[in-house]
Amino acid sequence: MPGPNAARRNERSRRAILTAALELLAETSYPDLTVEAIAARAGVGKQTIYRWWRGKGGVILEALVDATDADGEPRLPDTGDLGADLRTVLRAIVAEFADPRLSATTRALTIETLADDTLAAQVRDQILRPQLDAVKVRLRAGQDAGQVRTDVDLDQVVELLVGPVYHRWLLRTGPLTDDYADGLVALALAATSPPERPG
Amino acid sequence: MPGPNAARRNERSRRAILTAALELLAETSYPDLTVEAIAARAGVGKQTIYRWWRGKGGVILEALVDATDADGEPRLPDTGDLGADLRTVLRAIVAEFADPRLSATTRALTIETLADDTLAAQVRDQILRPQLDAVKVRLRAGQDAGQVRTDVDLDQVVELLVGPVYHRWLLRTGPLTDDYADGLVALALAATSPPERPG
Amino acid sequence: MPGPNAARRNERSRRAILTAALELLAETSYPDLTVEAIAARAGVGKQTIYRWWRGKGGVILEALVDATDADGEPRLPDTGDLGADLRTVLRAIVAEFADPRLSATTRALTIETLADDTLAAQVRDQILRPQLDAVKVRLRAGQDAGQVRTDVDLDQVVELLVGPVYHRWLLRTGPLTDDYADGLVALALAATSPPERPG
Amino acid sequence: MPGPNAARRNERSRRAILTAALELLAETSYPDLTVEAIAARAGVGKQTIYRWWRGKGGVILEALVDATDADGEPRLPDTGDLGADLRTVLRAIVAEFADPRLSATTRALTIETLADDTLAAQVRDQILRPQLDAVKVRLRAGQDAGQVRTDVDLDQVVELLVGPVYHRWLLRTGPLTDDYADGLVALALAATSPPERPG
DNA sequence: AACTAAACGAGACGGTACGTCGAGTCTTCAG
DNA sequence: CTGAAGACTCGACGTACCGTCTCGTTTAGTT
CATH class of the missing domain: 1.10.10.60 (Homeodomain-like)
Incomplete structure (x- = not known):
């Protein structure tokens, strides 16, 4: 360049x-x-x-x-059990934020990002987007399988999962644990599960 | 001090x-x-x-x-319509983040917060917590009125509403609009509404 | 004032x-x-x-x-032996300059004096002049006794004694010893002794 | 360095x-x-x-x-007339001290010198010593020519000439004029001229 | 295999802001 | 209603990095 x-x-x-x-x-x-x-x-x-x-x-x-x-294209597991798969990935994300070593670079990039729009775009497109899209792909598969309502914006659902983690990490409003990850997944699934089909 | x-x-x-x-x-x-x-x-x-x-x-x-x-204790409206009340507050939050003037200080504090734990705690307790608690209070009223399930962690629900906004603002992954706010409220309500009572 | x-x-x-x-x-x-x-x-x-x-x-x-x-009016001894009296006082002056403790204040005043004319005048009149005048008084007595030529400026003779000490002290061009003091007195006396009276 | x-x-x-x-x-x-x-x-x-x-x-x-x-090695004139040569150089020194412009740097260095031994040594060796030595050289020539007693310390004689000027300049005890310079030379010569040879 | 031009390591440069210090002035409060 | 205590404005201190700009010295890629 x-x-x-x-x-x-x-x-x-x-x-x-x-x-x-x-x-x-x-x-x-x-x-x-x-x-x-x-x-x-x-x-x-x-x-x-x-x-x-x-x-x-x-x-x-x-x-x-x-x-x-080096990790290659991020790809979420698809075991057929949407909840389990989401728990797996969200636990991983939470663990990464909880690890001071790993989160140092994220913290650094976040700071720089706040003041530099060019860099922000690069971070968004090169690092963040692929990870979010991987989750989105798994959600779409869930939609296809009838586990997720078809009238929701999947981008928004992804943010529903990741946003609270990010918020809690940045503002230190609570612990970042597996239970927390599981709770978020439960809420997200409850928010997006299709209505009961009458018998 | x-x-x-x-x-x-x-x-x-x-x-x-x-x-x-x-x-x-x-x-x-x-x-x-x-x-x-x-x-x-x-x-x-x-x-x-x-x-x-x-x-x-x-x-x-x-x-x-x-x-x-100067604004005094933040207090959410309670019109009886939980969804309407939440939309009101979330639209306000989204508007604040969308306004470059207002979000400048928030952005500044966020940067400083990332490198200074003492300051982070002060920001959390003196600025953020009161605002989040105001939402929480309204949610609890909703619980009492039977509009919100009693088995959810209200702190987590608050984060479910605010976290995605914060995420989208910081990482600039999408527009911050009223529609976006309304969508988040709809998801949050769907995630927390009590199960249908059989007639 | x-x-x-x-x-x-x-x-x-x-x-x-x-x-x-x-x-x-x-x-x-x-x-x-x-x-x-x-x-x-x-x-x-x-x-x-x-x-x-x-x-x-x-x-x-x-x-x-x-x-x-506190020391009262400075007064030089007058033993009748001009050379001995001058050696006594010059040795004292040299000793004072050689003593780091005593010369600290002198050094301090000298610094301040270099940049402040008002202070310089006060130092000159209140501290220095009385001391120089005491030497001058003893020299005049010498003149009266026929040991010092009458056609010399006594102020200049005083400076001839004190100036070199001051110079050597400030510029550290040599040791400040009793021998040095004695040598100065000898030179000054040689410079001011009256011409031989032909028998 | x-x-x-x-x-x-x-x-x-x-x-x-x-x-x-x-x-x-x-x-x-x-x-x-x-x-x-x-x-x-x-x-x-x-x-x-x-x-x-x-x-x-x-x-x-x-x-x-x-x-x-830039001025090169300082070198005193040697016209054969020791008194005249000394008057020339001492008048120059007096004139330099009397000139506020030229004496500003000298004053500055003197202040700094009083508080910094390292600097004092540099000033002494690089600036002062060459000038004093130039006078000393001329005096030695005078000794060789029988105009100056051989039993005096020439360093001391140099200080006898320069010290009073320095003293008067620093302490402002009198005017710095050509007459003053001439008087000092006269005293110094009187102090160091060899004894009369009996005919 | 010599030539040439770019990238390199090193680090001096003109700057900006840092956080500290002391000068000398102004304000508050206790005796 | 004086005087200690000390907070104030001001401005220089000496340091740390910034991002730019030479310096020779490798190191490729021609010729």
């Missing part, structure tokens, strides 16, 4: 920068994370960072995208 | 600082808001800010608390 | 301030000596210092004048 | 800083001279000053050394 000739890019430096950034993020808070420190830790000139990224936000984003891509 | 003798505090300076902070926040992004600028705008020495607050985060918090307190 | 009614002045505070100033001067370098510290040490409000003095320079001056006055 | 790589140093910035410092010193008193003002006047970041100097004292020192070096 940027001006310089990407073909000549030093992959070793790129990896060192991403690694250093994640390491430092695990050691300090995000506002205390500096481009200078990343460059020093990576054994790299500052210019090499600014040549390829717009700042620390971009570096963190790419680090996270890299990590996510 | 801090060291200096609060009795000798200059109320004029305090007000000038809070006002200046809110003004500047409306003019620039939060990361561009500096203590130096607040002091200059307020016609106050920087030391007077650092004497009473720990940084710009604390100032914004107090400014917002002040503004909130 | 100052505005406030001197009659109402609190002598206890005045003494406490002067004492605190001298104590602190012995503990830290002069630029590190602050009005704030003096006030704190003396158990006095800052205003009480600014009410009666123009700053730390004035305080130090008064402290030194006070100390000097 | 400092940490950073001197080879990469920007000579333009260095010159701008020294020039700005001298300009500002001519405009304000030394205590009112701030690093911030020097940086602003020089169009330079403050860090660039602190990177290469320890503070304003060091800057002034280097500015003065630079100016002095």
Whole structure:
């Protein structure tokens, strides 16, 4: 995307920068994370960072995208039991937010996102959307199987599941546990289960 | 709370600082808001800010608390129609997040909150909790009136309403409209309405 | 000289301030000596210092004048042996400059003097002049006794004795010893002894 | 001497800083001279000053050394007439101290010198010593020519000439004129002329 | 295999803001 | 109604990073 000739890019430096950034993020808070420190830790000139990224936000984003891509396309299990499948994925999400190590990058990106619309769009499209869509796909399968009403907006249902977790994590209004995840799934299913068919 | 003798505090300076902070926040992004600028705008020495607050985060918090307190105890309407009442409040919340002016302070506090647990707790208890509790009170009234199942955790229901809005606002995954608010209320009601009583 | 009614002045505070100033001067370098510290040490409000003095320079001056006055009018010995008397006084001066404790105040006043003409005049007239004049008086007695030429400016001779000491002390160009003092006296006497009277 | 790589140093910035410092010193008193003002006047970041100097004292020192070096090795005239030569140089020294513009830097360095031993040593060795030595050289020539006694310490004689000037300048005890300079030379010569040779 | 141009490490640069310190002034309150 | 205590405005301090800008030095990809 940027001006310089990407073909000549030093992959070793790129990896060192991403690694250093994640390491430092695990050691300090995000506002205390500096481009200078990343460059020093990576054994790299500052210019090499600014040549390829717009700042620390971009570096963190790419680090996270890299990590996510390694997992391949996210795909939810489909055991036929919609509730069980949703519980599985929501428990995983809750666990990720509860883990201070894993949530450090999320926290970092959230901060940067609040002030930088460009970055926000990238985070949304490259990281968040695929994960939300995976849930949505599973819900659609539930619709097809008659377990979910057909007159609901599936995007909204996804947010009904994920939004409260995000809210609770950011604002620390309560514990992030498996029970909490299960409760959310129960509520979401209750909200979207089709009306009883009269005999 | 801090060291200096609060009795000798200059109320004029305090007000000038809070006002200046809110003004500047409306003019620039939060990361561009500096203590130096607040002091200059307020016609106050920087030391007077650092004497009473720990940084710009604390100032914004107090400014917002002040503004909130002025409104008095938040109290939801109770017209007897639970759905209508919830739509009213959720539309208000959505409108607030959609208004760039109003959401600037919220955005600012959210950023600071992500890196400062002390501040996070203050925001939660002094600003957020009262608002959430107001919704909760209305829901409990709904429970008493038999409009809401008695076996649900009302805190969780509140989050079911507010969490998705917060999620959508922060991550910009969709528009914040009245329709969206109404849809959330419909889902929440469907999730919590008591089972049909057989005739 | 100052505005406030001197009659109402609190002598206890005045003494406490002067004492605190001298104590602190012995503990830290002069630029590190602050009005704030003096006030704190003396158990006095800052205003009480600014009410009666123009700053730390004035305080130090008064402290030194006070100390000097206690010694009464300086008077050089007159044993009839001009050389011996001058050696006595010059050795004392050299010793005072060589003593780090005693020279701290002198150093402090000199600094302040360099930037404040008013203070410089006070130092000159209240502290320095009496000391120089005492030497001058002894030299005049020498003149009367025919030991000193009558065609020399005695002020200049005094400076001939004291100037080099001051120079050496300030610029640290050599040791300040009794031998050095004696050498200066010898040179000064040689410069001012009357011509041989032909038999 | 400092940490950073001197080879990469920007000579333009260095010159701008020294020039700005001298300009500002001519405009304000030394205590009112701030690093911030020097940086602003020089169009330079403050860090660039602190990177290469320890503070304003060091800057002034280097500015003065630079100016002095430009003059090359100081060398006193030797016309054969010792008295005339000494009068020439002492009149020059007196004139320099009497000139408010020229004495501003001297005054500044003296202040800093009083509180910083490291700087004092630099001033002594790099600025003062060469000037004093030049006088000493001329005196030694006088000794060789039989105009000065061989049993006097020439360093002491130099101080006999310069010390009183310094003293009078600092303490403002009298005017700094050519007559004063001539009088000092006369006294010094009288103090050091060899005894009459009996015919 | 030498040439050339870009990316690289290093780090100095002009800046901005930080959080602290002290100056000198102004206000409050106890004796 | 003085004077201690100390909060106030102001402005400089010295530091930390920002993002830009040279410097030589690798390191590719031509020629």
